[in-house]
Amino acid sequence: MGTLYYGDSGTPIGIEDRALAHLKVAVVTKLRRGESFTLSWQHTDGQPRGRSTLWIHQSIPLRFVFDDPERPELSREWIEDLMxxxxSTGGIQLVPENVDTAPITGIDTQLHAEAGSG
Incomplete structure (x- = not known):
C-alpha cells in the first residue's frame, strides 16, 4: 500500500502502489502544465463510508511514497482514463484499472527524467 501526502494534512492517504503509480503520472502531467484540478476517490474498507476530494495545485506540497521499490509496468489505457x-468538470476520479497487457514505452522513463523523481 502506497501513501499520498498532500499539503500540511496530518492524514496520509493510502492508495495501492500500482494505482498510485498511475495516478502519479496523471497528476504530474497536469501540474507540469500548470493546471489545477480536483482528485476524488471512494473510501476503502476500514475507513468511514464515503468519498473524499482534494484540490490539487502546484503550490501545495505533494509526495508519493511507494512500498514496493520496483516500478510497475504502466497501463496506457488506465493513464488515459485518469487523464x-x-x-472533466469532476476532476480526476481514481477509477479501477482496466486489464491492458501492452506496456507503455517511454512515458514513465520520460516523466521520471523530467520530474527527477522515482
Missing amino acids: RSAN
Missing part, C-alpha cells in the same frame, strides 16, 4: 477524468 480524461482530469480534464
